[in-house]
Amino acid sequence: MTRPRGGFGIVAVLVATALVAAACGGGGSDQSAEGGSGDSSGAAGEVNISGSSTVEPVSVRVAELFESVNPDVIVNVDGPGTGDGFVLFCDGETDISDASRAIKDSEAQNCASNGVDYLELKIGIDGLAVMTGPGNPLECLNLADLYALTGPESTGFTNWTDAQALAAELGSDTVFPDARLDIFGPGEESGTFDTFVEFVIDGTAEARGRDGTTRPDYNANADDNVIVQGVESSDTSLGWVGFAFAANAPDVKLLRIDGGDGNCVAPTAETIASGEYPLSRPLFIYPNTARVASNPGVKAYVDFYMGEGMDEAVAEVGYVPLSDEARAETRAAWQATS
């Protein structure tokens, strides 16, 4: 007799919990008509941006500059990563997606199947910097070396010389030091990881019938500071981060990169803007075209972004502004649809 009653008592407590939770949540939503999506807002407008943590500070800076011109538009910016950003964007949760690479086919299909149309607007360029410790005699690496040191076939290599044979097989004549190899880089969720794989690994891996990914056994971290600190900690380390981060790190050595023509190019603002440096990547924003049409806030914000906002913000954050032709192209793409 007592046993079932005890059970009902517990259930009653649980039901009460749920009711209290629901009642409170309900009361909350009554107080504001504003929902999660931005398209319900009127003239004032709310713009929700998510995506690449690399582009995040640019979009934030543009929003700050925009605020002084148009204080009625509320701009929220988040930076979980390019991939996560596109998931939200294609679900219609955000109005603009920041990206440190072009949208992937699978992501484009996801957007298409949800009826989300978008524009691709290039806003600046970021270089990938390959770094080592300050005491490393090495000056320049080519793409074959990087594949041999970090690609899928390098799993288990703990000394630079372990990769020597593979590099030679791929046609490189770089001589690696006989020293411990500690690798630091961004994790798979990062746009920087995707760009590195695309630049360094994909081509060779495909030709050799391997998966287009890095070796799994390196120190992966989402925080660029941690990667830079890791590289600083040892003379024979190897790591890669965005140029903006590496350029501000005093105690790492930026390696010059040979893109395949035998010419070693150091990463600088000039070589990245000109495209001469092989490991550079474009930065994008992807506005949802339906939201541009329905939400005046989104249109005004992107207008400002394409106008004076872009170059100032890109330079202030530490990326490389677009060349004049590329900027004209981006503006033309925006004007054609608005």
Place this chain on the structure above:
Amino acid sequence: MVGILDSRTRDRVEVRLNTRRRDLRGTVFVAALQFALLLALLVLTVLLVDAVRDGWGILGSRLGSFLSGTLRSGSADPTLGVHQGLVGTFWLAVFVATLAFPVGIGAAVYLVEYAPDNRFTRFVELNIRNLAGVPSVVYGLLGLFLFVKGLDGFTGGRTLASAGLTLAILVMPIVVITASEAIRAVPAGYSEAALGLGATRWDAIRTQVLPAAAPGILTGTLLSMSRAVGEAAPLILVGAVTGRLGRNPGLLDTDQITSKFTAMPIVITQWVKNSGRDQGFSTAAAAAIVVLLVFVLALNSVAIVLRNRFESRSR
């Protein structure tokens, strides 16, 4: 006496009784305990001093604008500040206090005073203990699917309401456990005496058990509140904003409950991250840590004052 103990034992006892005792082991033990206490205090002091020193560049010069400022892209911006994070954290604390505490304490009273001692009750108690040990990220996932996606009609999606409900659920097991321990610790004589005088069960609990258990219950709620206020992982999953929050609402503005939000732990992690491209953010992060510490201490001191009142009343 003489017949029971042999002479050697008697001598030994006599020596023990007549000389000053030198309890070496006891002395060492006390010293070790004092050292442990000292070490714990030292770590805390180093942490505090370090944070205050790192953050002094902001705390010493522009504390006012830092407390009213917002998330910005550059650390040199004079309007950079923690207001949005502080307000978000305040509301999260309100959610925890109004949801987790009453429900958790209610569940504890039921489990200890009313629930029959059978296998089902023990099963429930065991599960609550396990829930208290579940990593907070898991609660973040629960919040994402239940409150952000499932109940977005109520909560508005990635809003303060979703985060507050998630944190309330996160700390509820801790509240239940600490409250039921406190209630169990009340001598049975208290309620038996009340029942013997003709009080009902509820009267006995209300007038005898709960007041006597209140100091213990408050200690538990204090601990769980500190935990809730310091959590970052579940908030990231529920969608706390990291880069820029357009609005900067006042402390008591209830509209923000269904708006996007941020919170102090999120602000701190973001600024530590930002310090990679902008060194000045490390000062801002340290200053934000000090602000969060002061906020938690203020919350705790309220609970301590309440506890002392209950303690003196129940004596």
